[in-house]
Amino acid sequence: MNLKPDTLRKIDEAITHYPVKRSAALPLLHLVQEDQGYLSDEAIEWIAARLELQPINLYELVTFYPMFRRHPIGRRHIRICRTLSCALTGGYPVFEEFRRQFGCDLNEVSADGEVTIEFVECLASCGSGPIVMIDDDLYENVDVAKARVLADKIKAEAAKRP
Amino acid sequence: MPAPVQRRILLAHIDEPGYTSDIDCYLRHGGYGVMKRAIARQPEELIDEVKKSGLRGRGGAGFSCGLKWTLVDRKSGKPVYLVVNADESEPGTFKDRHLIHQDPHQLIEGIMITCWANNVRQAYIYIRGEFPQGARILERAIQEAREHRFVGRNILGTAYSCDVFVHRGAGAYICGEETGLIESLEGKRPYPRIKPPYFPAVLGLYQCPTIVNNVETICHVKHIADMGGDAFARIGTPNNTGTRIYCVSGHVRRPGYYEFEVGRITLGQLLYEVCGGPRPGRTFKAVIPGGSSAKVLKFGERFRVKLREGSMAEWSVEDIPLDFDYLSACGTMGGSGGVIVMDDSVNMVEALANINAFYAHESCGQCTPCREGSLWMRKITTRMVHGGARAQDGELLQSVADQIAGRTVCAFGEACAWPTQSFVQKFGDEFRQYAETKKTAKPVTPLV
Ligand SMILES: Cc1cc2nc3c(=O)[nH]c(=O)nc-3n(C[C@H](O)[C@H](O)[C@H](O)COP(=O)(O)O)c2cc1C
Ligand code: FES
Numbered sequence: 001m002n003l004k005p006d007t008l009r010k011i012d013e014a015i016t017h018y019p020v021k022r023s024a025a026l027p028l029l030h031l032v033q034e035d036q037g038y039l040s041d042e043a044i045e046w047i048a049a050r051l052e053l054q055p056i057n058l059y060e061l062v063t064f065y066p067m068f069r070r071h072p073i074g075r076r077h078i079r080i081c082r083t084l085s086c087a088l089t090g091g092y093p094v095f096e097e098f099r100r101q102f103g104c105d106l107n108e109v110s111a112d113g114e115v116t117i118e119f120v121e122c123l124a125s126c127g128s129g130p131i132v133m134i135d136d137d138l139y140e141n142v143d144v145a146k147a148r149v150l151a152d153k154i155k156a157e158a159a160k161r162p
Numbered sequence: 163m164p165a166p167v168q169r170r171i172l173l174a175h176i177d178e179p180g181y182t183s184d185i186d187c188y189l190r191h192g193g194y195g196v197m198k199r200a201i202a203r204q205p206e207e208l209i210d211e212v213k214k215s216g217l218r219g220r221g222g223a224g225f226s227c228g229l230k231w232t233l234v235d236r237k238s239g240k241p242v243y244l245v246v247n248a249d250e251s252e253p254g255t256f257k258d259r260h261l262i263h264q265d266p267h268q269l270i271e272g273i274m275i276t277c278w279a280n281n282v283r284q285a286y287i288y289i290r291g292e293f294p295q296g297a298r299i300l301e302r303a304i305q306e307a308r309e310h311r312f313v314g315r316n317i318l319g320t321a322y323s324c325d326v327f328v329h330r331g332a333g334a335y336i337c338g339e340e341t342g343l344i345e346s347l348e349g350k351r352p353y354p355r356i357k358p359p360y361f362p363a364v365l366g367l368y369q370c371p372t373i374v375n376n377v378e379t380i381c382h383v384k385h386i387a388d389m390g391g392d393a394f395a396r397i398g399t400p401n402n403t404g405t406r407i408y409c410v411s412g413h414v415r416r417p418g419y420y421e422f423e424v425g426r427i428t429l430g431q432l433l434y435e436v437c438g439g440p441r442p443g444r445t446f447k448a449v450i451p452g453g454s455s456a457k458v459l460k461f462g463e464r465f466r467v468k469l470r471e472g473s474m475a476e477w478s479v480e481d482i483p484l485d486f487d488y489l490s491a492c493g494t495m496g497g498s499g500g501v502i503v504m505d506d507s508v509n510m511v512e513a514l515a516n517i518n519a520f521y522a523h524e525s526c527g528q529c530t531p532c533r534e535g536s537l538w539m540r541k542i543t544t545r546m547v548h549g550g551a552r553a554q555d556g557e558l559l560q561s562v563a564d565q566i567a568g569r570t571v572c573a574f575g576e577a578c579a580w581p582t583q584s585f586v587q588k589f590g591d592e593f594r595q596y597a598e599t600k601k602t603a604k605p606v607t608p609l610v
Contacts, residue, residue, distance in 0.1 A: 017327040020368060025349035030291070030330055057349075064351045064526075065332035067291045083253045084454055084516045084609070085411035085502055092608040121335065121520055122253040122454075123292050126411035126500065127418045136294040 001046045007035040011050070021051045025061055029068055038069045066120070073116035074109045076154050079133040082119045085126035090143055094130045095119055097144045101151035114158050165435050166427045169397070169405050172381050173421045176264045183299055185306035188267035194312050196388040200275045201318055208279035212383060214391025216403035220257075221247050221338075221376030222453065222498045223573075224486040227383070231280055231373060233363040240370040244277055244285040245347065245362075247376045249331055249338035251290060252453035253520060254500025257407035257419050258377040262289070262296045266303035269377060270326065272384040274312060277324045279383075280373060284325055288343050291332040300328045335524035339572045340374040342526065353528040354572035378407060378499075399425030400470060402485035406496075410437050412503035413444065425488070429459075430480025433503060444505040448589075449479065451489055452497020454517055455577035457584035465492045494584075510589040511551070511596045512609040514559075514581060515543035519610065521578035528571060535566040536578045546596055547610050556586045556593030 003011075014027040028047045033039050039062055041055075048055045062068040080086075080095045098117050104110040107118055125131045128140035132150065139150060175181040175191060185193070200208055213228030234242055246269070250258040261269055273285055289297050304326050307313040315323045329347055336342045341360055342352035344367050359365055366372025382404055386394045395403045402424040410417045415438030422432075429451065433439065440446050446461045465477045467488060475481075482488055486496045504513060522540035527533040539562050546555055559582050567579035586593055 017329075020348065022349035023329075023347060026330065026332055026346065030332070051349075060351055061332075061349075065291075065334050067333035082516075083520055084513065085254055087516050087609045088412045088502075088504065088508065088513075088607065090607055092610075120292075120333070121523060122251070124250040124256045124259050124290065126254050126256050126502070127409055129411065133292070138295075 081131040083122035086129035091130040097147040211391035215394035220378035248289040251335040251338035252498040255498040272380040413505035425485030453500040457494040516609040551597040
């Protein structure tokens with residue numbers, strides 16, 4: 001495992017937050033996923049050893065919690081809310097627009113490795129839907145026109161990258 | 163009745179230009195002054211204030227906060243934990259988001275007063291994984307509070323020490339259920355625990371007595387400590403005290419979050435006067451008043467309700483006061499305060515199909531009736547929407563839902579059954595006629 005020094009420092013810190021090491025499982029899964037992009041077998045076994053658990057204790061979490069993933073995703077992570085309030089205000093057409101813009105299917109990485117599009121459940125911002133999250137940033141009132149602007153921005157940023 | 167005016171206590175500074183989430187801004191607005199006074203008082207006095215206040219939990223169940231605190235097993239000799247429920251996972255609810263992102267120190271001050279009152283030495287904020295910025299804001303705010311000795315060792319120079327840590331979830335709705343949340347905090351799958359014996363107040367986090375309260379509830383505690391329980395109890399209506407934040411989404415002109423005295427505003431006032439009514443050319447058709455799990459209300463239906471003073475009243479949907487008691491008297495609930503509005507462009511089969519997809523995705527899978535039932539309800543409504551509707555599907559859905567509610571470890575069973583039961587019961591014709599309707603229906607916003 002080749003984790004960044006900052007990740008290792010945060011891992012040490014997170015473990016001190018709990019009287020029982022196992023409680024640090026979710027924090028460590030988040031930290032390692034943020035560092036590596038996804039959770040490989042090696043990563044899971046490393047976390048298990050760090051927390052004195054069996055790998056199965058981590059696999060059962062990774063396979064349950066929707067935010068953990070076993071495979072790399074695109075450089076940009078586009079999450080569109082699917083739930084009722086966003087759907088009522090046009091979430092489905094927004095989702096279709098993102099798919100069209102990047103020509104990729106749900107939960108797959110686009111051919112250029114740039115994006116992964118996910119349809120997720122309520123993002124707790126229902127009053128200003130449709131809601132889209134790009135990486136850690138929240139976008140509100142995203143209609144199809146705004147979806148195009150966001151997609152163009154992602155494409156422009158990708159083109160600038162060396 | 164005059165137009166309703168917001169009573170912004172929790173939201174006093176939220177969306178105020180120039181108000182920021184850092185501690186200097188909070189201190190400039192008198193921040194942590196209430197905590198300083200609270201720590202000079204006996205913990206029992208503070209619990210008494212909260213009892214007198216009549217505060218009911220804002221997370222969904224509306225359980226008395228003071229009573230919850232008195233049920234904590236203090237004789238066990240074990241440490242008492244506080245877990246703040248910041249999972250905000252009930253669809254239609256987005257108040258905790260703003261309390262956390264825009265005024266994190268109000269929450270932290272509420273936490274520290276709660277901890278002092280209950281002799282808690284360690285608190286956790288369980289925040290949904292989808293709030294990465296919220297988690298960072300809270301962590302920074304806690305660190306600032308530590309530096310000012312409001313959190314951590316020897317708080318305000320006293321012998322009292324208590325720390326707060328932020329714990330991020332990872333996208334599972336069931337982690338909002340308090341015992342699922344506790345399992346998750348212990349590093350496990352969030353399978354809810356059976357009650358009895360696992361009442362958090364007795365056998366909670368690490369089998370220790372644990373208080374689980376919603377973010378909004380804890381923010382209220384600060385203001386109760388400030389104004390006193392009696393003053394708080396005079397806000398709102400009897401047994402439904404204080405203010406609460408209503409989150410309005412869906413088909414209204416001005417969706418958003420609005421704080422009112424509990425029960426002092428009707429659903430009609432909220433939707434027409436505050437939120438500007440339906441979109442142009444539309445009329446209201448249905449409203450879910452307390453988060454997506456609450457039973458739907460149909461515009462046009464009538465309710466016969468016994469008023470608090472004893473007389474009977476007949477109400478339309480618009481007349482229902484937004485509190486805990488009258489909403490349950492009308493067969494639904496105040497729940498999490500999430501009000502989802504649907505206008506006459508919506509077909510109820512399609513709306514239910516959307517809701518059913520949520521619950522099927524989120525069932526934790528521990529109890530068979532819920533795991534299987536939520537999936538079958540989704541399969542049926544999805545099949546209906548995709549051209550395979552049968553006239554008897556409504557009854558089929560109803561029978562599946564009836565076999566879930568009351569047969570599960572946690573209230574998710576009810577949460578997923580209530581939408582189906584109420585949609586089919588109140589809009590039965592739409593379910594019977596869906597196959598026909600679909601042939602001639604104009605295309606509308608797709609919901610599935
Ligand atoms: C399926 C389910 C989901 C829930 N989700 C939440 C939630 O996201 N946030 C919350 O505060 N309470 C939620 N609750 C309610 C909690 O179990 C618990 O009653 C609440 O956190 C207690 O705090 P309060 O008394 O301050 O409301 C949920 C309950 C159930 C059954
Ligand atoms: S329904 Fe989309 S944010 Fe809640």
